Amino acid sequence: FRCAYGACITVQQVGNQVWDCIDGSDEPVVIVEIADSLKEMEKEKDEAKPVGIYCNIPYAKRNLLILNKTGEMVTILSPSSKVLQNDTVHFDCLPKFVLIGVDHLKCVNNDWYRQWPHCERKVQFPCKDSEITCDNGDCIDPAVVCNGVKDCSDEILAKCVNRTCTENEYKCKYGACIPKNKKCDKKKDCADGSDETILLCTADYEEILQGSCDSDELVQCRSQECIFNDDLCNGIIDCSDGSDESVEMCAHIVCPDGSFACAYGACVPYTALCNGEVDCADGSDEYAELCAPIMEEKEKFEALHFDDSYAANVEKFDVIKEKEILVQEILSGQISSTIITVKNIAGTSNIMPDNIGIKPITAIISIDADIRIPNRRCVIPANRVALRAADEDKNVTLKVGSQVDVNTIVTFSCDEDWYLIDGDSMALCMTTGQWSSAVPKCEKRCPPHWNGISTDTICTYENKTTDCQAYSKPDTTAVVTCAEGYKSSSPSQKLSCGIDGEWDKTKLKCQPQCVKQSKDKPMIEEANVSIYRISKDNLNQEQLQYQMACRGTIISPKLVLTSAFCFNTNDLDNSIPANDPILYTILPSSMSIGIFGQYEQLNGRHNISQIIIADVPNIEVQTDTPAIVVLVDYFTIIPKQVMPICLEFPLSCRSQKNNRDNTDRFLEGTAILNSEDCFVVVGSMEFIYMDKYQQWLEMKIMLHNYLL
CATH class of the missing domain: 2.40.10.10 (Trypsin-like serine proteases)
Incomplete structure (x- = not known):
């Protein structure tokens, strides 16, 4: 099917009550007349399930089955499934596991309002108090956990990340501890081999990193490309073979305070841990074993501090109220639109084809008629360079140019060294097909490379002094002079920040003033x-x-x-x-x-x-x-x-x-x-x-x- 503006969609998407074409041309205009009696219509309203109001299933919990029971039929739900308002889901565990927590939950006002259960393994022969239970039920000595040897599932980041090694031990990249004298002994003692990489065991590894690249600011990939030093082990794959984000090239790096070390050695900000977005190239910042305890603690906190007052949940009520206002405006003729809507989405009935008649649209719409509307979608503009969009509720990344369903809250961010402008970091897709606020753009800014003691810098933007230590907006001017005790061939230098995020000149170089020794003055x-x-x-x-x-x-x-x-x-x-x-x-x-x-x-x-x-x-x-x-x-x-x-x-x-x-x-x-x-x-x-x-x-x- 070809939309009115030229795009093509499948025939199955036509007339499905969803705007798959941006202009809604795939949804024919219909008017619905209720043939049943008022009593039957009220009964249908009481039994109806609201359209578009649902609860999302949280992240997948290991060994937990989420069940939807309809009569004798039982369906297993996935993390991407949606549960309608007032529906109840039931829980069970895989064999050899026992359910800890409630066995069912009800979807109320787009939320569960209760802590989800989890599954724990049944242990027929419990381990001793002095032993540790593996995921497969085996018992091992705590002394062999995170020691570099895989005894069960003990040699992983989630189990070893918080382990503290002594001064006589070397810490493997995933957290295990081995004797320091086993580091670089030409035998892999860490389970990931991070104790025997060439870069770790070579004193002057800079030449190895540079390879055949023509600058010491570049690093050579195994696939022979050259990338910048700053792009090495930052969580983002830049080499075509991914070698810049591997244990071989990252094991020698020591992450600074305030950062999280990925399982292979890369460093990402600690705030990236379990934030729903993969920041480590191997996804180790979002491992389920690592994040499950964090998410459970968050759920416990939210359940403990839950407030069911109107003030605390006003945003949820505002979404419903917004739908009601839109319906009234269309029905009263205040909005010129081809969209047919209901008076109150929260009370919409599931109307069957044999109960309705489909006619061409008339000039007057009966105020008493219940009318079904197609759900509009919101579009993320395709001309947003470096913009990132994510549906955090579903934990998915969205592409620019894509469409999202109504009631979806999208979070926006930018690529590294780009900054959000002309909009908010979050926007709601409203039932009108419009965003609650403008979709932001991303702007490239110039880096602050004034650090050091040899220069003094004054930055101005639109005739106002700005912070030179922050990333500068395009058209920012920086005037650089030598600090006291330093000199250069030029007394000062003026730089301008371009729209490409680069300064138009290199920074002024100032050298310290010095005093010469001579035969007459051998000591200064x-x-x-x-x-x-x-x-x-x-x-x-x-x-x-x-x-x-x-x-x-x-x-x-x-x-x-x-x-x-x-x-x-x-x-x-x-x-x-x-x-x-x-x-x-x-x-x-x-x-x-x-x-x-x-x-x-x-x-x-x-x-x-x-x-x-x-x-x-x-x-x-x-x-x-x-x-x-x-x-x-x-x-x-x-x-x-x-x-x-x-x-x-x-x-x-x-x-x-x-x-x-x-x-x-x-x-x-x-x-x-x-x-x-x-x-x-x-x-x-x-x-x-x-x-x-x-x-x-x-x-x-x-x-x-x-x-x-």
């Missing part, structure tokens, strides 16, 4: 810092204090260069490694403090996040090596007070190294230019010549430079 006071090691107080062994261990030299706002000999002792005589950052702190050397208390707050104090000790090169044998200290925060660059030294690569020495270095004039850890114009670090017994560590030093500076 502005760049010198003192590194302190925590130790016991000589007067009170119960108290701890910081005591100066060595010196260091600022080489960037984040890094300090010093000698590894500084980190070879733990004065606390405990098991903490001597190079653990927790034992150390830093102060500017200009403060000239020898000892201070553990909790004493001093201006200019910086804690340490990492200590990087260089490997001894094979070129020659040295008794000492350089080390780099990474700060938790940053040095505030203040010209002529706190500044890094200027490092110019390549580093070289003008003459041969002196085998009898005179280090007495300098404190250990200081970086200087020695008498031969060589850039060196003062070691415990001799100079550490940095030209031999040039590649190591340059790489570490570049690695941390992006943070600026």
Whole structure:
């Protein structure tokens, strides 16, 4: 059948009281005259079931049978089935399971108002109190649950997600714990093999990830395509073979706080857990075993706090009232429409063909006639780029351009980095075939890439200052300048946000101001810092204090260069490694403090996040090596007070190294230019010549430079 505007539908959809054509041209206009007596009509109204008022069946519960009993006929309902108003469903369980909860529920006002039952396995021979019961009824020792070996159904995310591993254990991606020494031992000890992936067991895995891609910002799929780093293990499949969302490529990733780790290792926001929408590529954020307890707790809460007052359920009554108003407007001629409707949908009778006569429409519609209407549908506009739509009651995703039934509440969202505009996030499909509010659009916005300490940024939109740390609307202007203590070839830069969600220029790059070393000035006071090691107080062994261990030299706002000999002792005589950052702190050397208390707050104090000790090169044998200290925060660059030294690569020495270095004039850890114009670090017994560590030093500076 061809609709009036050209679309085609099946013949079976014509005259079925549903608008399958958007303009309703598949539903002929009829008028229904009731031939029965008033008494018979009232009886039919009392026995009739309301049209379009029904209850949805919640998510499928394992082993539970939902039954519709009509006389001697019993039908098993599915989660997509609908139950009409005032109908009752009955419950039973599969063999070997027992029903826990009510055995029937009634659909009242589009809701069940009661907690649904569930099924539990009958155990003929109960497990001991010290044992755990598997889904198949077997009994196992709790010690073997989530240990990497499948004893029954114990090695799954739902059973292991909340397991806490000790410091001597490695946590598999799905949550199981295995001994740490079994990680990367070339034998799969995790049930999913997440302890033996190539990326996890390779120290410099970045090159493996990059593959043959031409940028270090790209990752190569197994299918040879190149995708961006940010698209790796984010829950969305970008590689054609899906390899970017697999244990092999995600096992090495550690998810940050506030996120949920999918069963294969990807990270999604914790709010995505059991929200009715699949966010992990394998659907592990919506596993029934994982979500059932969460949904049951939600149902218990709703049942406990149920309010049957009109005020609490006004939205449900408003839908019914809306139908009544529409009927009255059509019957009284206020609305010019070819749709025939009833005076009150809630009381519509099931009228049989032998009780009615079908005639051409007349100019006057009897106000006493009961008339059946076709149900209209609402259309999600097809021109909505990046728009996502979902019917959360049915837990289904809807396509743009599709139609939805009346009384359906649709939730709208956008693809990542897109934002809803010109509408609400939820809309109801009304009986008029119109949405309760405008269907929103999605807009691409520019990302906030101003993070760092080297620049200052001011953003404006429509002559008003906006937050630069939020995603910016198109036509937003950003003016970037170098922060105090930093410089660039250009004093400022103006960027504009385009409709494609991209800034028209790259961000201004500002470098920290630095001070040069020379033969006349081999040591720079502005760049010198003192590194302190925590130790016991000589007067009170119960108290701890910081005591100066060595010196260091600022080489960037984040890094300090010093000698590894500084980190070879733990004065606390405990098991903490001597190079653990927790034992150390830093102060500017200009403060000239020898000892201070553990909790004493001093201006200019910086804690340490990492200590990087260089490997001894094979070129020659040295008794000492350089080390780099990474700060938790940053040095505030203040010209002529706190500044890094200027490092110019390549580093070289003008003459041969002196085998009898005179280090007495300098404190250990200081970086200087020695008498031969060589850039060196003062070691415990001799100079550490940095030209031999040039590649190591340059790489570490570049690695941390992006943070600026």
